[in-house]
Amino acid sequence: MRIHVVDAFTDTPFAGNPAGVCLLPAGEWPDETWMGNVAAEMNHPETAFALPLLDSAEADWAIRWFTPLVEAELCGHATLATAHVLRTERGLVGRVRFSSRRHGILVADTAEEGDITLDFPAAPCAEVAAPTGLSEALGTEPEATLHAGSLGDLLTVLPDEATVRAVDPDLNAVAALTRREGLRGVIVTAPAAEPARGYDFVSRFFAPANGIPEDPVTGSAHTVLAPYWGARLGRETLTGLQASPRTGLVRTTLHGDRVHLTGNAVTVLDGTLYA
Numbered sequence: 001m002r003i004h005v006v007d008a009f010t011d012t013p014f015a016g017n018p019a020g021v022c023l024l025p026a027g028e029w030p031d032e033t034w035m036g037n038v039a040a041e042m043n044h045p046e047t048a049f050a051l052p053l054l055d056s057a058e059a060d061w062a063i064r065w066f067t068p069l070v071e072a073e074l075c076g077h078a079t080l081a082t083a084h085v086l087r088t089e090r091g092l093v094g095r096v097r098f099s100s101r102r103h104g105i106l107v108a109d110t111a112e113e114g115d116i117t118l119d120f121p122a123a124p125c126a127e128v129a130a131p132t133g134l135s136e137a138l139g140t141e142p143e144a145t146l147h148a149g150s151l152g153d154l155l156t157v158l159p160d161e162a163t164v165r166a167v168d169p170d171l172n173a174v175a176a177l178t179r180r181e182g183l184r185g186v187i188v189t190a191p192a193a194e195p196a197r198g199y200d201f202v203s204r205f206f207a208p209a210n211g212i213p214e215d216p217v218t219g220s221a222h223t224v225l226a227p228y229w230g231a232r233l234g235r236e237t238l239t240g241l242q243a244s245p246r247t248g249l250v251r252t253t254l255h256g257d258r259v260h261l262t263g264n265a266v267t268v269l270d271g272t273l274y275a
Contacts, residue, residue, distance in 0.1 A: 001025075004089075005044065005269035006081035009217040009248035011114065013268045016248040017217035019078035020047030021085045022273065026054050029064070032071070038273065039066035045212045048078035050086075050098070059099035061086075063106070069211030073102045073184075074151065076118055076219015076250075076261055083108035083116050084265035103150075117262040122254065123148040123224040125155050131181050137173035138188065140166075148224040152184040153205075155224055161193040161202045165243050175208040184210065187221050189228075192241070199241035199249060201229045217248030219261050226252035226259045 003022045010016025020042035024030065029051060039047040051062040063082060065075035079098060086092040087110045098106045107119040125146040134156065135141050144157040158164050167188055174186055185207030192199050203225055205218040215221075222240055229238055236254040241247065251262040 001273045003038070003042075003271055003273045004081075004085050004267055005042070006084050006265050006267050008077035008081045008084070008265045009219065009242075009250055009263035010246075011264040011266055013266055015246050016263075016265070017077040017215065017246070018044045018268070019075075019081035020044050021078070021082050022047065022049050023082075023085065023089070024049055024051045026052045029062075035064065035066050036071070038275070040068045041275075043068050045215050046072055046075045046078040048075065048082045050082050053099065056099070059097040059105055061096065061098050063098040063100055067211040072210070074100065074120075074220045076120065076222065077217055079106060079108060079118055080116050080219060080261075080263055081265055083110050083118075084267070086110070088267060114264050115262055116265060117260050118219065119255075120220070120223050120259050120261060121150065122227050122257050122259045123151045123153075125149075125224050125228060130156075131177055133173060133177055134186075136170070137177050138167055138169050138186070146228070151220060151224060152182065153221060153224060154178075154181070154183050154186045155228060156186055156188045158188055158190045161190050161243070164188050164190045164202050164204060167204060169206055171206065171208040171213050174206050178207065178209045185212070185215075185221075187218075187225065189225060191229075191233075198239060200233060200235075200238040201225065202241050202243045204243055214244055215242075216244040216246040217242040217250065219250060219263075222250045222252050222261055223259045226254055230254050
C-alpha cells in the first residue's frame with residue numbers, strides 16, 4: 001500500500017504542516033490499532049486514512065485522522081493533503097466529498113492550478129474565565145479566553161503579534177491543563193502587526209496531551225479563528241498566519257455557519273507501506 005507525506009497550507013517543501021495520507025482499498029476500515037500504529041510510525045501531527053465509498057450518494061470517500069497518540073475528531077490540514085493526493089495520484093479535480101464521523105460531510109474543491117478550498121463547519125466560541133494555571137502554562141497573561149465548544153479548544157487572545165511569537169509554553173503544564181479542562185488544545189492569537197504583509201491575524205496551537213506539542217498549521221483551529229477575527233475586524237474574508245517555526249497561511253472566508261479554508265499543498269514523499 002502506498003503512503004504519502006504532504007506539506008499542507010504551503011507551496012514550499014518542508015514548510016506548512018506535514019500529513020501522512022493513505023488511500024485505502026474499498027471495503028471495511030482497517031483495524032484501528034493498525035491505523036494508530038501507522039500514524040505513530042509516521043510521527044506527523046496527523047495521518048489521514050481515506051476509504052472510497054462506492055455506493056454512497058452523499059460522499060465519495062470516508063476519512064479518519066490519527067495523531068501519534070489518538071484518533072482526531074477533525075483535521076483540516078490532513079484533509080487538504082488528502083485532496084491534494086487525490087488530484088496528483090488519481091486526477092480528481094473539482095469537488096470531493098468526505099464523510100467524517102463527527103462533523104458530517106466535509107467538501108474539498110480542488111483547482112487545477114493548485115488551490116484547495118475546504119468547506120468546514122464554523123466553530124462558534126463564547127468568552128469564559130481563564131482556567132487556573134493558564135497564564136503560568138503559557139508564560140503570558142491573556143487579554144481574553146474563549147471556548148470553542150464543537151472543537152474543544154481554548155482560544156486565548158494575546159495583546160499583539162510579538163507576544164504570540166514569543167510564547168514559550170510549559171508543555172507539561174499545557175497538557176495537564178487541557179486534560180483537566182477536557183480540551184483538545186490551546187490556540188493563542190493576536191492581530192497582525194502589519195496587515196500589509198499579507199495576513200490579518202496570527203496564531204499558534206498547542207495540543208501536547210494529544211501528541212502534538214505545537215502544530216505547524218492547524219486548519220481546524222481556523223474554523224474558530226475566522227469567525228472570531230471576522231467579527232472583530234468586520235470582514236468575511238481574512239488570511240491567517242500560523243506563526244510556528246514552519247509557518248503557513250490559511251485563507252478564510254465565512255459563509256454563514258460554514259468556513260472556507262483555502263491553501264496549497266506539496267508532496268514530499270511517496271512510499272510503500274509494507275506492514
